[in-house]
Amino acid sequence: MTPETILFLIAGACAGGFINGLSGTGTALFALGFYLVVLDPVTAVAIVALMSVVAGIQGLWVVRHAILDHPNRLLRFALPGLVGVPIGVWLLSGLDTSVLRLGVAAFLILYGSYFAFRKALPAFSRPTPVLDSLIGGIGGLLGGAAGMSGALPSMWMSLRPWTKFETRAVLQPFNMVMLVTTVVLLYLRGGYDSALPALAITIPGGLLAAQVGIFVFKRLSDTGFRRILILLCLAMGIGVLLSEIL
Template sequence: MPVETIFFLVLGAAAGGFINGLSGTGTALFALGFYLVVLDPVTAVAIVALMSVVAGVQGLWVVRASIFDHPKRLLRFVLPGLVGVPVGIWLLSGLDTAVLRFGVAGFLILYGGYFAFRRALPAFTRRTPVIDAAIGGIGGVLGGAAGMSGALPSMWMSLRPWTKFETRAVLQPFNMVMLTTTVVLLYWRGAYEGALPALAITIPSGLLAAQVGIYVFRRLSDTGFRRILILLCLAMGVGILLSELT
């Protein structure tokens, strides 16, 4: 394997793994740009998805207590999301995904730009089981249709004044389930044929970088973590917009 390919694979794994360890989402946003320089799009997406799942196991372990403290809250997002993924894939045939991605990008940029630099963060405290289920379902549809399952849940959870562990105990498992579904579907399509050398580089690098991200996560305050999520929404919006324009 050429040195240039190894270099970009390690950079992508380091960037994606770190953000996975820090926030539990956003891996593809930070890794995919590096991978696409040296890999074809299908292989790049397949490797990012698998790396996200493998690195995400470490994040799940960090918030395991909070997951078991609020299992019903998690299921309100995950179960509708699982229904939404095949719906999104089915919509692919008649949907202009570019228009969809532009719309979501604009929404994320407006939201992230508005709240990122405000002194007071929003504090939506009351229980909203129906809205939670809707957010999970739409996240699944967006994941199946355009690979953006984490965008809407990230935005919604940054509005909630939950602790950083409570927030991540929903966001990370949700993304893990959606991405595992994606990995299975890509495997059936043969996307991992010939990908073993790249995986041998990206998986260890991603795992190590995720540990650095988890180290930073543990030292963030609850408010600091919410601000990270809001800034990540802004970054996701800009990243999606740039990917469509280029």
């Protein structure tokens, strides 16, 4: 492994781990750009997925009380999401995933651009169990079909006037469930056969960077965290758009 490869792996681990600790989502957006320079796509995605799961355990511990306070809220998103993932994978053969990713990216950019710099954020407070389940199911479907499971739930949860702990108590476990599914599927297709040297570098770096992100998360206000999610939606949309164009 060359020094250049090690440098890119450390940079990706630090960027992805920090954003995982800060928000509980967006790891791939910030890490894959570094990993794809020095790794093949399957190995890069496999490493990001596993690093997200390992680093995310720390974030789950931070919001464990909020998870236990609202378990039904999490299940409304996660269970339909699990159903959506294999449907998305099944649809892969008949979908133009580039068009799908570009459409979602455009929606993310419009949403993020509109809400990111508004003085007052929307506050959609009434209970919406059916809509929550629909969002979770579509999130899982987008994850299976286009690798974008967190996009729609992030947008939806940034509209809810929940505390930062309540929001993260749904968003991070939802992403973890989708990512564990991804890790298992990648393992079965041999995605980790040659990944051990890179994992030995990325996992420790990602764990340390996640701790820095968690430190910042704890000092954010509830409104500040919602703004972070909205800005992440904007960044996610721009990142996906650039990846498809380039």
